[in-house]
Amino acid sequence: MTAFFNPIIKHKYTADPTVISYGDRVYLYTGHDDPPPGVDDYVMNDWCSFSSNDLMNWEEHPTPLKATDFSWASGDAFASNVVCRDHIFHWYVAVSHRSTFGKAIGVAVSDRPTGPFTDAKGSALITGDMLPCPTTEKANLDPSVVMDDIGQAYLFWGNTTCFYAKLKANMMDLDSDIKVVEVPAFSEGAHVFKRNGWYYLMYGYGFPEAVAYAMSRSVHGPWKFKGIVNKVPYNCETNRPAVLDFKGESYFFYHNGAMKNGGSHRRSVCLDFLYYNGDGTIAPIVMTDEGITGNAG
Template sequence: MLKHALPAILVAASALAQAANPITSKIYTADPAALVDNGRVYLYVGHDEAAAGGKDYLMNEWRVFSSCDMQNWTEHPNPVPYTVFKWAGRDAWASDIARRNGKYYLYTTVDHKTIPGKAIGVAVSNSPAGPFVDARGSALVTNDMTHETPIAWDDIDPAVFIDDDGQAYLYWGNTVMKYAKLKPNMIELDGAIHTVGLEAFTEASYLHKHAGKYYLSYSRKFPEETVYMTGPSATGPWSFGGVIMEQNSNVKTIHQAIVDFNGKSYIFYHNGKLPGGGEFRRSVAVEELHYGPDGKILPVAQTAQGPAANPSPACK
């Protein structure tokens, strides 16, 4: 999930000339979501704005970056503030992104103004770089729709997955993972909300598919480590696979997103390795991800250099 000021305002879509982890050192970033579109990878991150010594998350917007080679990142000029949702009171926590029918749907975590607790909203754009607007005018999921835990933050960290048959699914939760089908319009639930018992589940559920197998990754325990399970369908049943990434040294959260880009696989995550970084001043980074011959995801180490350059000839 869940203001380090810029020294100068970034020029619209200016290249950051960044060829190492984290993907930007200009601001603190967290909770990555990623989308590959037209040969370019787009990255959506929460903006950690807590002051040095801050004791809580201060997150008012999501920032959008993109890359053609997984090393050099461009910041786009349309941040997405939580105020895009008039019904939201605060907080730009974790998000995820999907493309359907030429539109881009950003699923986000915010605090609801009138219904106590965290909620999930959907913003939409005609471009992966925005600008985004509220797709519904109301929350997709609110805290009063789920009753598995007494906490106010159990409806966070949305993740969206569109299966090969066109069926879209939304996964989310803290302490208990939940999922539901989405209607083809991508802004309404289609049927019941289901809960899934996962060992030591904390948050950050994320589904991807590789070589015909479904991989459900999530943050386990607290402080968190990234683990994964595998299954024969988008709804399981799930079998434990292993640990992908060990917990951070000075940040209790980690939050992953996994994509395939230009013939390789990558995992995004956050840590607290920027100068002045820590629990509420995190930094998004990326590594190459590898599968063994049996389909197991191999453990991934955090590095300062990040992945090798992988220029995409299809990048637009």
């Protein structure tokens, strides 16, 4: 019987991957779907942490962060993004605010990639009343941070509308007005990164969510839409990607509903190769059961 590689975490439900390399290891942070039996809804109370030096064998670390570690949050550990700056790890999360309508974005910090992480501000970085246009209560979902060549950081996020803003050097406060990014059929799940002079904006496209992407030479745009790069995942309506270059290869992290009793509210993180064309565009990503156990190239 074939032992499939995907999903890469098989003992619990994981979703919404964010991933970094630090030293000679890769650190994977995920959401944690944990609905009780008979409940078919999003129940997410904490985030998970794993690491690997080969992307094949993953070590789990103690739970590094919970939604209620933010005293101003009422719960709900939605999609997140971890970035490292000056050997400090900044974890941007979406949670439900205790006293302000809707979801909010917070940031936690640690001097170790495995945590523990603590609330950096004692208050939300972004709340619904800060947004420049009418929104839904889920507007502040799925933060993603990218840094330009001089180390200036920018935060992207959103649900139905994609927003972005400049961050101060402390990585904990905004340093600009919040602006709207215009890309087709934006649903949620923004993931922004820079590679070889290009900025890439991946995001959930339509619903159920495929992953589309746009490219720009500037973090401020204009963004040129490049199309669908990843189809709707198996047995799952959502799709939040993460991209990593590690030891000469490029990788695409995502989630699906392939584990036993899985689905849109019991998701599992998967990993496949990602390939770039000569002009910097991305070849269509093939989601496989075998994952990276096959040969690259």
